[in-house]
Amino acid sequence: MSREDYEVVIGLEVHSELSTKTKIFCSCPTEFGGEPNSHCCPICMAMPGALPVLNKKVVEYAIKAGLATNCKIANISKNDRKNYFYPDLPKSYQISQYDIPLCTDGYVEIETENGTKRIGLTRIHIEEDAGKLNHDEYSRGSLVDLNRAGVPLIEIVSEPDLRSAEEADIYLKKLKSILEYIEVSDCKMQEGSLRADVNVSVRKKGTKEFGTRTEMKNMNSFRSITRAIEYEAERQIEVLEQGGKIEQETLRWDEVSGKTFSMRDKEDAQDYRYFPDPDLAIIKISDEMIEKIKSELPEMPENRRERYIKEFNLPEYDSNILTSSKYISDLFENAVKICNNPKAVSNWIMTDITRILNEKEQEPNEIPFSAEQLGELVILIDKGTISSAIAKKVLEELFENPRNPEEIIKEKGWIQISDEGAIKEVVLKILEANPQSIVDFKAGKDRALGFLVGQAMKETKGKANPQMLNKMFLEELNK
Numbered sequence: 001m002s003r004e005d006y007e008v009v010i011g012l013e014v015h016s017e018l019s020t021k022t023k024i025f026c027s028c029p030t031e032f033g034g035e036p037n038s039h040c041c042p043i044c045m046a047m048p049g050a051l052p053v054l055n056k057k058v059v060e061y062a063i064k065a066g067l068a069t070n071c072k073i074a075n076i077s078k079n080d081r082k083n084y085f086y087p088d089l090p091k092s093y094q095i096s097q098y099d100i101p102l103c104t105d106g107y108v109e110i111e112t113e114n115g116t117k118r119i120g121l122t123r124i125h126i127e128e129d130a131g132k133l134n135h136d137e138y139s140r141g142s143l144v145d146l147n148r149a150g151v152p153l154i155e156i157v158s159e160p161d162l163r164s165a166e167e168a169d170i171y172l173k174k175l176k177s178i179l180e181y182i183e184v185s186d187c188k189m190q191e192g193s194l195r196a197d198v199n200v201s202v203r204k205k206g207t208k209e210f211g212t213r214t215e216m217k218n219m220n221s222f223r224s225i226t227r228a229i230e231y232e233a234e235r236q237i238e239v240l241e242q243g244g245k246i247e248q249e250t251l252r253w254d255e256v257s258g259k260t261f262s263m264r265d266k267e268d269a270q271d272y273r274y275f276p277d278p279d280l281a282i283i284k285i286s287d288e289m290i291e292k293i294k295s296e297l298p299e300m301p302e303n304r305r306e307r308y309i310k311e312f313n314l315p316e317y318d319s320n321i322l323t324s325s326k327y328i329s330d331l332f333e334n335a336v337k338i339c340n341n342p343k344a345v346s347n348w349i350m351t352d353i354t355r356i357l358n359e360k361e362q363e364p365n366e367i368p369f370s371a372e373q374l375g376e377l378v379i380l381i382d383k384g385t386i387s388s389a390i391a392k393k394v395l396e397e398l399f400e401n402p403r404n405p406e407e408i409i410k411e412k413g414w415i416q417i418s419d420e421g422a423i424k425e426v427v428l429k430i431l432e433a434n435p436q437s438i439v440d441f442k443a444g445k446d447r448a449l450g451f452l453v454g455q456a457m458k459e460t461k462g463k464a465n466p467q468m469l470n471k472m473f474l475e476e477l478n479k
Contacts, residue, residue: 010162024152025052036145044150046090066103088131098274101125120159165229180326312342327364338375369402389462
């Protein structure tokens with residue numbers, strides 16, 4: 001049988017750190033970084049006799065995430081102890097939720113090449129994060145940092161509805177966008193604020209029963225997740241084709257080799273010996289509280305996209321790109337308020353700003369300049385103060401040393417030349433130096449005009465007004 005005879009089945013368990021100021025069961029700060037073990041107290045260090053107290057804001061954020069993903073919200077919920085040993089989990093159990101999670105039966109819709117597809121969400125529940133092991137390869141030991149222990153998480157568990165690495169990538173990016181829009185998580189994958197456990201299995205097409213799944217834990221890169229799914233699916237198909245059997249196990253993805261390696265047998269729910277946490281009260285949520293949180297939900301990506309198409313007359317493609325990230329969308333909207341030129345702002349974001357972010361391998365939230373500065377840049381172009389070529393230089397400068405664009409062009413001497421006398425002088429000089437281009441233009445070769453304008457822009461280091469150059473070259477060439 002061939003690869004085309006098999007179907008890949010993918011389910012994702014996404015862990016997102018919540019943007020609360022304090023931890024889930026104590027008042028220690030949740031901010032990233034800090035000296036090891038400096039954001040700790042007896043509660044998150046699991047000292048004997050220390051009792052947890054549930055952070056109300058964690059519950060509110062989880063409900064917010066549930067409502068934004070079309071979930072049912074439980075009026076009665078509880079916390080459970082999930083028992084397992086890891087050296088960075090000081091209690092030797094994790095406080096999570098088992099049989100009565102806060103949110104159930106939701107869905108997220110994604111756009112695929114075959115149209116809109118609904119990905120079911122089994123549940124969203126709250127839990128605490130574990131600490132972190134810092135491995136020292138020289139002393140051959142590990143040190144425990146408990147700063148992250150007790151940081152609040154929501155775990156978003158999908159149904160096994162994804163059928164390709166591409167669909168998983170689209171789903172994850174959509175989920176990230178939703179969490180950013182509702183402002184419950186900063187979703188900084190490089191800091192571990194958003195990570196996923198990836199479950200993969202394969203089955204022959206037309207088969208209803210699922211194959212045996214493997215799980216890859218704590219992946220925090222879209223590219224790595226895509227590569228890992230593709231590799232693991234191929235590996236499982238190869239094992240089955242050779243008459244082997246897939247073992248249910250937890251795997252480690254190695255980015256360098258591009259392969260998965262076995263870590264341990266995969267645990268099932270019964271292995272964790274869940275039971276209700278006796279130190280925490282039942283969570284009771286009123287319908288009034290749910291309605292209040294629902295009324296405070298912001299405009300979601302789909303609604304913004306439709307508004308951009310109608311209000312700003314932007315193409316659907318542009319609107320999709322702009323609303324895929326809240327940071328980009330807010331940058332666009334606030335810049336438009338300054339310059340009142342949505343198409344120009346959209347073009348700058350979708351071309352040069354995106355290019356520079358890719359080159360620097362930065363996320364949108366790492367853009368160093370403000371929407372006001374971007375809007376001012378567009379105004380300077382619209383007024384003819386600078387050309388588009390100079391504007392590209394200003395943008396590069398904004399990424400390196402953000403400040404007022406007008407200050408930059410004065411400091412660098414980049415103000416556009418719009419003086420007719422000065423431009424005519426340049427035009428005559430370029431024509432005199434390029435007689436063949438004059439002959440070509442007379443012979444009907446339109447490219448000759450573009451060449452001459454380009455030479456003039458080079459002569460003026462991009463500062464000449466391009467519209468005036470075009471006009472004057474045509475006047476001289478048509479004499």
